[in-house]
Amino acid sequence: MSNQYSAQPNKSPSLVVHGPREVVVEERAAPTPGPGEVLVVASHVGLCGTDLEIIDGDLDPAYVSLPLVLGHEWAGRVAALGSGVDTLAVGDHVVVEGVLACGICRECRRGATNLCTDYDELGFTADGALGPGVAVAAHLVHRLSSDVPIEAGALVEPAAVVLRGLREIRPAPGERVLVLGDGTVALLAAMLVRLWSPAWVAVAGRRAEQGALATASGADAFTVDTPERAAYDLVVEAAGSTQAVETAVWAARRGGRVLLLGIAGHGQTARIQVDDLVNNDLTLRGSFSYTAEAWAEVVRLLNARSIDPLPLVTHRFDLTQFERAIKVLREGDGGARGKVMFVVDRDAGR
Template sequence: MGAEEARVSSRAIIIDRPGAHRLVERETPRPRSGEVLVRVAAAGICASDREVYDGHRDAAYVRYPVVPGHEWAGIVEAVGEDVDPGLVGRKTVAEGFRACGVCRRCRYGETSLCTAGYAETGFTEPGGFAEHLTVPARLLHLLPADADLRAAALLEPAAVSTAAVRAAEVRPGERIAVVGAGTLGLLATQLLAAYSPAELVVIDPRTERAAQAEPFGATAALAPGAASSYEGRFDLVVETAGAPSTAAASCRLARRGGRVVLTGMFTPGAEGIDPVHLSLSQLTVRSIFGAPSAAWTDAVRAFGTGLLRPAPLVTHALPLERFADAIALVGGGDPKTGKVLLVPQAP
């Protein structure tokens, strides 16, 4: 099916400015040369979407009005010129960063650090809180025909967790801690468990959330207070919470000569890492911003083999009409709220 055969109308959520959104009926987007049109099956809401709605995201990383939604999965419905028509009907996800592919960082494989200027689906480009969106075909990662598309909507955070695990250079038999039992933390736990760690401890003040990590391979779930007795114990600490104190706390959990990977998105005013402790302990500290193409490839492969199981993390699936309810659930403080999805439905 070509672009001219696409549906003539499609619904989308538009955030015009902080705190103001509309559900609109619009003309179905038409894929340009090199693009595909995707019918969205499900789209996840994360804390950064809540920041866009509340107006707390750095102005350099959002462009209003915007159709949000950077975590999504769907089916290719049409293709533009110079795109393989065999993609039509394929289940897919796609990288969010619109990397140029030619700058030094992109050529080095660090596509999430593209120097051509920030552009990302759902923040500066129309996203997945809609029945349809268009994306460059080069960013697609195709899924198995039997893929659960609601679960696949979590492959964007899964790619970020995969980037963290790749950066960590995990070795079998290590003592590992994961700080944070949100989506990133629970997905990272699944990946880290595959390395047969001697210990895999998940730390989160929400005890109910931390306990959810145990079916994914965690050997223990702890509250931060209880974790203080574990300082200096772990070969590797993967931080996923982005809370004001978690970067510094993660460094204290690492043994001398250990490794720390910071994955959470911190806000100004977060507690700094003690440089004296850092140097005397000879820690290796890495940070993660998004996910490069290689991490996406690994995440999709792990999902296809069943190593990554995002489906149990989903607790809510709401239609576009209930966007306000969905965004309120995210960050609402209820430990029973996991991943919230929007599931577009035809009018």
């Protein structure tokens, strides 16, 4: 890895993955927004486990195109408008849907924009936010209300992933919920499942130092021990490990549901006692990314201050500190670790 780059006019430093473990900061020029498009420049960009999988070459290659400017969890400001855009103004604080759905395929037409047959996503197959800016169709750009800290907008993407999964698995009031994992997705799952008024939300993680963050996110209990067997109506796997998938099936009660949100790495397999699935009448549901509808709902919740994900941000770095940011995300630094955030534009405030 190298953080050497030379400044050039009209170009911005960008965090680019060229191949496995080959990450550099290099200069890239901003795109020009075409008709109906908006140029958005990031102020805050979160780094997540999926970015590490992209960096390490562990993500299914069908979902990545290299070289790639990283950054799929972000918020920013409108920097320029293409012709015909009158719904936004330069300077607006916004978030941008990363899934660039075609809008016309069969999946898009039934609302499953996450399954668009022409998969294209910012920070995966299209250049992401840790660069000079992103030009996208105006309908993908959502304005943040002026009293929402712009940095909170950088958590809309993982929150939309969680909300889409929860809507599919349909939590019911009064249920006992177990969340497996102690990273940002797990913490957001504990926070968002509260919208359905569960009786009890437990989070089972691996790092004891995450306990306070889990409780602040809405968990009634946090443990690093193996959860109780067959004790939960709904289990959300948000750890991204095959062992967590096995634990999720173990912890769901007869007739219970298991939602899989984590990505354990391409080609990994879990050991599941298959007759348990049948004998216990289990529902096992995977959920990929988010739909446009789930994204819009998260923005509504954020703008209404019904959710406040900002306390989940525990680490902030400049782009020049990217090696340190990656190291903290991989290994931690001994303390609690929520979202690791790049603050790209210090002037944009929090």
